[in-house]
Amino acid sequence: MVLCQTASMSLMDISKIFSLLQPKEEEEEHTSDCQQLNQAVSNDDDKLLAELLSQERYRRCINSRSGWGVPGTPLRMAAAQGHLRCLEVLLAQGAEVDSLDVKAQTPLFTAVSAKHLECVVALLRAGADPNGSQYNNCSPVLTAAREGDVDILRELLQHGAEVDVRPKVPDWASNATACRGPLYISAVYGHLDCFKLLLLHGANPDYNCTEEKMLARIKQPKTVLEMCLRYGCGTEYIQLLIDFGANVYLPTLIIDKTTKQNEAVVLLLKERVCPKTLMSQTRLAIRKYVSMANRMRALDSLDIPQTLKNYLKHIS
CATH class of the missing domain: 1.25.40.20 (Ankyrin repeat-containing domain)
Structure with missing residues (x-):
């Protein structure tokens, strides 16, 4: 009698667990919305993407991670595939520029790995961290x-x-x-x-x-x-x-x-x-000072002849 009761209770518990795992109607709708958003990015359909993001229900998916393999955001997908127009639409609509995937890779890292220069430039201009994520080994x-x-x-x-x-x-x-x-x-x-x-x-x-x-x-x-x-x-x-x-x-x-x-x-x-010439040692000293100040681009603003600027930049 006791064994039967235990078995009956176990089956009931299992049924409850499975019922909890069933997606709710709103969750299914959210998943469907995210899939449509990702599909627009995958097809490089920036017009459809902009139209979808004009609706609140789709804007809720803009930073959602989904997809097979390495789940990522729509921005990551655009960066990986080099879809610049979609990437710009997502950034304009407030997509998180440094969102991480499961490998702790940012969209910028993905664009660099895929050699998509224009996407790299767009992400950097949008404020992406040029160093990537601190949690990624590379x-x-x-x-x-x-x-x-x-x-x-x-x-x-x-x-x-x-x-x-x-x-x-x-x-x-x-x-x-x-x-x-x-x-x-x-x-x-x-x-x-x-x-x-x-x-x-x-x-x-x-x-x-x-x-x-x-x-x-x-x-x-x-x-x-x-x-x-x-x-x-x-x-x-x-x-x-x-x-x-x-x-x-x-x-x-x-x-x-x-x-x-x-x-x-x-x-x-x-x-x-x-030994190095005095001119060469002077160049090293000036460059070291500028480098320490993190102002390498300041060489062009120095009030010196262009010939000397070129010398400091090792332009013959």
């Missing part, structure tokens, strides 16, 4: 540097993105990988334009990572100069690092017996015995 700058998207990288840096950003790892996992920032990545992947652009915007020419605590945890941290020599990046990379003030006495790789005495090594050895 960043838009790291992604652009790896892919060699110099135009996207320029937009990010001009909007204040951190130039020496590094992968986010917990303190206990600190290793050489944690120091592999954009400058290192652009060199290893052979993106010379990105490499120079990062230096122009104040990237540290010695270490990607400038955190003393992090460097202290890593055994024999490698400089960017040393890594360029190891990966055979060529004289262009070495000369740029020298011009931007890299410490030529830090690398130890050149004394390794397995290292070939190529042109890059010869260039480095020559720099060790020939």
Whole structure:
């Protein structure tokens, strides 16, 4: 008798649970509205999207996350697919510009990964954080540097993105990988334009990572100069690092017996015995001051001849 009663109660409880899981009528309507909104974005139908968003019921879906795979907002979908017109409509209607998906990726990060420059520009102008989300291990700058998207990288840096950003790892996992920032990545992947652009915007020419605590945890941290020599990046990379003030006495790789005495090594050895000119040292000092003040774009506003401005910007 007791067993029968227990079984009967269990079945009743299960029935209640399933009844609670059944979507209510208003929830079904909301889901349907969100699907219509997403479909308009997917079809790049900006006119239909604007018409839908003129109604309150659809505006409630503007920041709703849905879809298969990686559920995201309509803005994320527009950024991922490069649908600029829909993206602009969503932003004009108040879509959350830095909304996160389940991977902690912002719409900007998605646009950068998909190489949609116009969407990147629109999101940045709308106030998107150029550094992406603090909860994501990667960043838009790291992604652009790896892919060699110099135009996207320029937009990010001009909007204040951190130039020496590094992968986010917990303190206990600190290793050489944690120091592999954009400058290192652009060199290893052979993106010379990105490499120079990062230096122009104040990237540290010695270490990607400038955190003393992090460097202290890593055994024999490698400089960017040393890594360029190891990966055979060529004289262009070495000369740029020298011009931007890299410490030529830090690398130890050149004394390794397995290292070939190529042109890059010869260039480095020559720099060790020939001190920089006063003009070159003056440029480094001025750029260091401007960089510390986070006013790299202020070079154009200096009351000096255009020739000197070009020299400070390494324009020959």
